[in-house]
Amino acid sequence: MTAAPLRHAISNELEISRLVTGLWQVADIEKDGELLDPEKAADHLETYFNAGFSTFDMADHYGSAEIISGRLLARHQNARRPQICTKWCPEPGPMTAEIVRTGVQERLDRLGTDCVDLLQFHWWSFEHPAWLDALHEMTRLKEEGLIRSLGVTNFDAAHLRLALADGIPLATNQVSFSMVDRRALGQLSELCASSDVKLLAYGTLCGGFLSDRWLGKEEPRDLTDWSKMKYKRFIDATGGWAGFQRILDAAAEVASKHQVSLANVATRWVLEQPAVAGVIVGARLGESEHIADNAKLFSFSLDVEDQKRLDQAFRTTQNVPGDCGDEYRRPPFLTASGDLSHHLAEMPLAHDAAPVDQRPGAIRVLTGSDWEEIAGYCRAHKVGDRILVSGTTAVAGLSRAVAPGDAAAQATYILDKILAALSALGASAKDVVRTRIYIVDEDDVLDISKAHGRVFSDIKPANTLVVVAGLIGDHRVEIEAEAVLVDSKSVSD
Incomplete structure (x- = not known):
C-alpha cells in the first residue's frame, strides 16, 4: 500500500487535509476562565496551516476555538485558505426553523464568515425525534449557501442510515476511532462503503496515551487533563492497562521497523481504514506542537505483516461497550467526568x-x-x-x-x-x-x-x-x- 494522499474530497464542495488539527484542548486550557489571546493563538494555527495541515476541527463548546479560527480565516481571504469544521451541539428539545438558524448563525458570527465549510451536528438522545427536524432545517440552510458540507458526530450506523434514508445529504460522520476503540470497523464502515459518507476519526491517539511516552510506564492514577481522563476510561473499558500495554508493544515494533513514532503508527492504522477520510489530532496551542512528527505519517504505510502484528494485540483486549456514540448516550459514560455533567445539566424527557x-x-x-x-x-x-x-x-x-x-x-x-x-x-x-x-x-x-x-x-x-x-x-x-x-x-x- 502506498502512502496516503495529503488531501481528500469529502464532497463536491469541500476538500480537506487528511490530518485534521483538532482544537478541543482549547476548552481544557481555558477551563479556569482565562481565555487565550485570539491573535496569538491564531499564530499557532498559522504554523499548522503553513505546514500543509490546513483543516481545523472545533465545536460550539470548545472554548474560544471558533473565534481563534475566525482570526486565522480573516488572514486568508483567497483560494488558498483554511478549511473550518465546527459542530453545533444543542440541548435536546424542539428544533424549529428559528432555533436551527440561530444556532448556525452563531457559528458563522464567531467564525466571522458567511459560510462554514463543514457544519457537524451532534444530538444527545435519539429518543428526542427533533434531531431529524434539525437536520432537515440545516439542509435548507445548506441550500441557501450558509453551509458548504453537512456532517454529523457520534452517530451509530442505525441512525446514520436513518438520516440518509430520510434524504439528509450527509458528507461525514465524526466518531471515536483508534487502535483502542475499534467500534467503527463494523456496521458503520459497512454503511460508509455503500454510501457517500466518510468518517472523520477523533481520539486516534487516545488523548496522547497512544504514544512512546506511555510505553512500559506504570498506570497513571491522578489525571487532571480532560482528554486523558476521558480516554483512560476507554482503556479501562477494554480490559485495563495490561492489555493496553500489549497494543503499545505491538505498535512500537511496527514503528521501529518503519523508523517512525508509535503515534505515527496509531494514526496511520486509522487513516488506512477505507471509510476514513481524515484523522483528527489535537493541538495544545503554544505547549506541544508535533508538526514535524505528524508529517512522517505520509512517509510510510502498513503492510500485511504489520496488520497481523497489530491484530494479534487487538485480540487480547475487549471491545468498547455499545455502538459508536454510546459513550455520550448511555452508561457507562466514557467521558472525562464519567457522566454528562460537563455537557448537560440533565437529559430532558421527550414527553411528559x-x-x-x-x-x-x-x-x-x-x-x-x-x-x-x-x-x-x-x-x-x-x-x-x-x-x-x-x-x-x-x-x-x-x-x-x-x-x-x-x-x-x-x-x-x-x-x-x-x-x-x-x-x-x-x-x-x-x-x-x-x-x-x-x-x-x-x-x-x-x-x-x-x-x-x-x-x-x-x-x-x-x-x-x-x-x-x-x-x-x-x-x-x-x-x-x-x-x-x-x-x-x-x-x-
Whole structure:
C-alpha cells in the first residue's frame, strides 16, 4: 500500500487535509476562565496551516476555538485558505426553523464568515425525534449557501442510515476511532462503503496515551487533563492497562521497523481504514506542537505483516461497550467526568406523563399528534405495573412517513419513539416483555429484525412478527410494545 494522499474530497464542495488539527484542548486550557489571546493563538494555527495541515476541527463548546479560527480565516481571504469544521451541539428539545438558524448563525458570527465549510451536528438522545427536524432545517440552510458540507458526530450506523434514508445529504460522520476503540470497523464502515459518507476519526491517539511516552510506564492514577481522563476510561473499558500495554508493544515494533513514532503508527492504522477520510489530532496551542512528527505519517504505510502484528494485540483486549456514540448516550459514560455533567445539566424527557382522570392511578403519554385527538388514543398507557404502547409508525410532523423506502430505518425511528414513551413513564427497554411487529414485505424481515435486535438483543422480550396486507401510506412497519415495572412506583409519586 502506498502512502496516503495529503488531501481528500469529502464532497463536491469541500476538500480537506487528511490530518485534521483538532482544537478541543482549547476548552481544557481555558477551563479556569482565562481565555487565550485570539491573535496569538491564531499564530499557532498559522504554523499548522503553513505546514500543509490546513483543516481545523472545533465545536460550539470548545472554548474560544471558533473565534481563534475566525482570526486565522480573516488572514486568508483567497483560494488558498483554511478549511473550518465546527459542530453545533444543542440541548435536546424542539428544533424549529428559528432555533436551527440561530444556532448556525452563531457559528458563522464567531467564525466571522458567511459560510462554514463543514457544519457537524451532534444530538444527545435519539429518543428526542427533533434531531431529524434539525437536520432537515440545516439542509435548507445548506441550500441557501450558509453551509458548504453537512456532517454529523457520534452517530451509530442505525441512525446514520436513518438520516440518509430520510434524504439528509450527509458528507461525514465524526466518531471515536483508534487502535483502542475499534467500534467503527463494523456496521458503520459497512454503511460508509455503500454510501457517500466518510468518517472523520477523533481520539486516534487516545488523548496522547497512544504514544512512546506511555510505553512500559506504570498506570497513571491522578489525571487532571480532560482528554486523558476521558480516554483512560476507554482503556479501562477494554480490559485495563495490561492489555493496553500489549497494543503499545505491538505498535512500537511496527514503528521501529518503519523508523517512525508509535503515534505515527496509531494514526496511520486509522487513516488506512477505507471509510476514513481524515484523522483528527489535537493541538495544545503554544505547549506541544508535533508538526514535524505528524508529517512522517505520509512517509510510510502498513503492510500485511504489520496488520497481523497489530491484530494479534487487538485480540487480547475487549471491545468498547455499545455502538459508536454510546459513550455520550448511555452508561457507562466514557467521558472525562464519567457522566454528562460537563455537557448537560440533565437529559430532558421527550414527553411528559399525565394522570388519566377516568382511571384513578393510571398515567398516559401524549405526543401532541393530531391523530391522538382525532382517533382518541395515547402513545402509551400505564396501569399499575403494566405499560401498553400503541402501535407506532415512523411519522414526523403531522403525517410525513420517515425514510419511506427503508424498513430498517423506519424500525429504528419507531423504536426510539417507543423508548421515549417508556422513559416518560419511568421505564426503559429492559422493562419490555413483549413486542409485536407488523410488516408489509417479507423481504424486510431480516433488516427489521436486526433493528429490533439492536435494542433488545440482551433483553429478549416475547415477540410476534407478521406480514400484513398493507399499512397506511408509505409505512413499511408498525410496532407495539408491552412493559412491566417490577416494584415500581408511579412517576407521579
